Amino acid sequence: xxxxxxxVDNVSKIYQRGGETLTVLDGLNxxxxxxxxxxxxxxxxxxxxxxxxxxxxxxxxxxxxxxxxGVQLDQMNSKQLSHWRASNVGFIFQFYNLLPVLTAxxxxxxxxxxxxxxxxxxxxxxxxxxxxxxxxxxxxxxxxELSGGQQQRVAIARALVSDxxxxxxxxxxxxxxRNTATEILELLKILNEDHGKTIIMVTHDPVAAESAKRILxxxxxxxxx
Amino acid sequence: xxxxxxxxxxxxxxxxxxxxxxxxxxxxxxxxxxxxxxxxFSGQMEGLKADMVLTMNRYNMLGKLPYSHxxxxxxxxxxxxxxxxxxxxxxxxxxxxxxxxxxxxxxIEIYERFQISDEHLKxxxxxxxxxxxGESLAIDKNIVIGDRxxxxxxxxxxxxxxxxxxxVVGLYKANPKADELGMVVNYDYFDDSRTSDKGTVxxxxxxxxxxxxxxxxxxxxxxEFTNSSWATRSGPESQIAVDxxxxxGDIELIINAILSAVFFTILLVTGNTISQSVRERTTDxxxxxxxxxxxxxxxxxxxxxxxxxxxxxxxxxxxxxxLTLPAINAVSGGLTEGLIFLTSDKIIxxxxxxxxxxxxxxxxxxxxxxxxxxxxxxxxx
Numbered sequence: 097x098x099x100x101x102x103x104v105d106n107v108s109k110i111y112q113r114g115g116e117t118l119t120v121l122d123g124l125n126x127x128x129x130x131x132x133x134x135x136x137x138x139x140x141x142x143x144x145x146x147x148x149x150x151x152x153x154x155x156x157x158x159x160x161x162x163x164x165x166g167v168q169l170d171q172m173n174s175k176q177l178s179h180w181r182a183s184n185v186g187f188i189f190q191f192y193n194l195l196p197v198l199t200a201x202x203x204x205x206x207x208x209x210x211x212x213x214x215x216x217x218x219x220x221x222x223x224x225x226x227x228x229x230x231x232x233x234x235x236x237x238x239x240x241e242l243s244g245g246q247q248q249r250v251a252i253a254r255a256l257v258s259d260x261x262x263x264x265x266x267x268x269x270x271x272x273x274r275n276t277a278t279e280i281l282e283l284l285k286i287l288n289e290d291h292g293k294t295i296i297m298v299t300h301d302p303v304a305a306e307s308a309k310r311i312l313x314x315x316x317x318x319x320x321x
Numbered sequence: 322x323x324x325x326x327x328x329x330x331x332x333x334x335x336x337x338x339x340x341x342x343x344x345x346x347x348x349x350x351x352x353x354x355x356x357x358x359x360x361x362f363s364g365q366m367e368g369l370k371a372d373m374v375l376t377m378n379r380y381n382m383l384g385k386l387p388y389s390h391x392x393x394x395x396x397x398x399x400x401x402x403x404x405x406x407x408x409x410x411x412x413x414x415x416x417x418x419x420x421x422x423x424x425x426x427x428x429i430e431i432y433e434r435f436q437i438s439d440e441h442l443k444x445x446x447x448x449x450x451x452x453x454x455g456e457s458l459a460i461d462k463n464i465v466i467g468d469r470x471x472x473x474x475x476x477x478x479x480x481x482x483x484x485x486x487x488x489v490v491g492l493y494k495a496n497p498k499a500d501e502l503g504m505v506v507n508y509d510y511f512d513d514s515r516t517s518d519k520g521t522v523x524x525x526x527x528x529x530x531x532x533x534x535x536x537x538x539x540x541x542x543x544x545e546f547t548n549s550s551w552a553t554r555s556g557p558e559s560q561i562a563v564d565x566x567x568x569x570g571d572i573e574l575i576i577n578a579i580l581s582a583v584f585f586t587i588l589l590v591t592g593n594t595i596s597q598s599v600r601e602r603t604t605d606x607x608x609x610x611x612x613x614x615x616x617x618x619x620x621x622x623x624x625x626x627x628x629x630x631x632x633x634x635x636x637x638x639x640x641x642x643x644l645t646l647p648a649i650n651a652v653s654g655g656l657t658e659g660l661i662f663l664t665s666d667k668i669i670x671x672x673x674x675x676x677x678x679x680x681x682x683x684x685x686x687x688x689x690x691x692x693x694x695x696x697x698x699x700x701x702x
Contacts, residue, residue, distance in 0.1 A: 149695075149696050152611070154611060154695050154696055155695075155696050174615075174616060175615055175616075175617075178610065178613050178614065178615045178616070179613065179615075181611065181612070181613045182612065182613025183613070187608075187611045187612070189608075189699070193604060193605075193607075193608040195329050195605055195608075196333065197328070197329050197332040197333050198325070198329055202325065205325075206325070206609070206612055207612045207613060209322040209325060210322065210612075210613050210614065254612075266699075
């Protein structure tokens with residue numbers, strides 16, 4: 097595989113809950129090369145979502161370092177992480193998390209409102225992203241007017257629209273039926289193989305995990321593979 | 322950027338947003354109408370002058386003063402001109418006119434609240450039974466120049482009757498328009514002909530050379546007659562009306578207390594709306610943060626959302642009050658013109674109050690949104 101994109105170096109994440117100390121990740125080391133499609137599996141509480149959040153720049157480790165493309169996320173403040181996320185990471189959630197009063201195209205446009213692109217440029221980017229996931233014919237529909245699979249496609253388009261290197265997926269097929277889940281997973285494979293996106297996916301579903309190039313298992317905050 | 326986010330927030334629960342805006346608009350409609358009427362209650366009416374000193378009976382607003390007081394006031398160095406008047410008490414059911422009849426003498430020209438053409442004023446001065454009728458009254462009673470008008474008064478005429486007849490020689494316009502519901506007759510004729518209260522006047526108005534001197538002139542007059550049985554109360558016209566209204570009670574304080582209670586309620590309503598809205602959108606806010614929206618941008622979004630709701634309410638409420646005032650004026654036949662009005666400083670005050678209310682009501686929910694941890698919010702979903 098190609099050069100390392102993500103380097104997780106001896107990362108620990110510890111929470112204080114009341115008087116109790118909870119170690120979610122314990123000295124974890126991991127390297128993710130560019131254009132990898134990695135599936136993270138493990139029981140509830142194993143730390144996979146925590147690891148996903150750390151690699152997506154949504155949280156910072158208690159100790160250790162996370163480097164992405166030479167940038168150390170663990171040394172960034174909240175504002176810097178926000179700025180970094182906007183152009184480097186796209187998020188895909190289990191429940192889509194679209195804004196209900198905005199149409200599909202307006203939802204996809206949300207990341208671009210942070211840029212200096214003109215209205216027409218934003219419109220072009222949105223259309224490109226929606227065409228890439230096959231949902232351009234539903235641009236003016238609100239989420240309530242779309243099926244689960246269609247909503248997830250809109251969410252994927254939103255994740256893609258600012259052309260990030262990394263897609264972070266938290267149970268992307270968890271709320272979909274088998275057929276729709278297969279379509280979404282095929283789409284993710286296309287984004288990985290044809291568009292060069294590095295994808296990290298958390299899933300409970302072994303069938304979904306088989307779409308990935310690599311599967312890693314976590315248990316009690318450590319990789320067991 | 323913010324407009325898309327504000328729209329998403331406000332349209333999430335349309336009914337709630339509409340009801341909130343309506344509540345706010347009612348508050349500002351009330352504000353607009355009360356502030357427009359406040360000048361009446363406080364005596365701060367348009368057309369009252371600072372360089373005109375009004376003198377009346379100290380102990381009875383409707384009491385009399387001897388004509389000698391007019392003579393004294395004329396001799397004061399700073400006084401340029403003097404007008405004196407007496408109300409003719411009429412028995413309205415038996416009078417042709419429903420309006421107020423005032424006998425005026427002296428320098429009528431200084432009374433700028435009445436606009437009288439030179440021609441009509443000359444005719445009035447030349448004809449002792451001449452009368453000037455207010456335009457509104459003339460229109461209402463179909464009175465034209467040349468008409469004979471009758472007043473049945475409590476003052477007996479020299480002919481032994483209580484009937485007074487005048488000839489309309491001119492019309493006058495007035496500010497406020499309510500003053501046009503009256504008639505002006507010659508004091509000299511009235512005083513010569515009446516059999517009681519001869520040589521007395523009701524009010525004396527003196528024009529001073531400099532408004533700054535009005536207080537001093539007022540004091541000079543009152544001091545002169547302090548120990549007299551005809552003691553006076555004098556003051557600049559613009560101030561004395563305020564002082565007199567103040568004796569009924571601090572109406573302005575009452576109005577402000579009512580409005581404060583209303584705006585406090587609006588603060589709670591808006592605060593509740595925004596708080597609910599932010600609580601319901603915890604996941605949306607978390608998702609925006611994952612997309613790269615900064616904490617401060619989310620904070621601003623919540624503040625702007627409240628500001629938008631308040632602004633819409635202000636525009637609707639004040640707009641309705643501005644439309645209502647001319648309607649009130651039209652229904653009153655134009656008589657409230659100059660009496661009720663909304664000044665630009667009150668509109669600015671409304672905007673300042675609106676900004677303050679929107680900020681206070683939204684600061685806590687905005688702070689909550691600012692500090693929302695993405696990871697915790699998405700986990701709780």
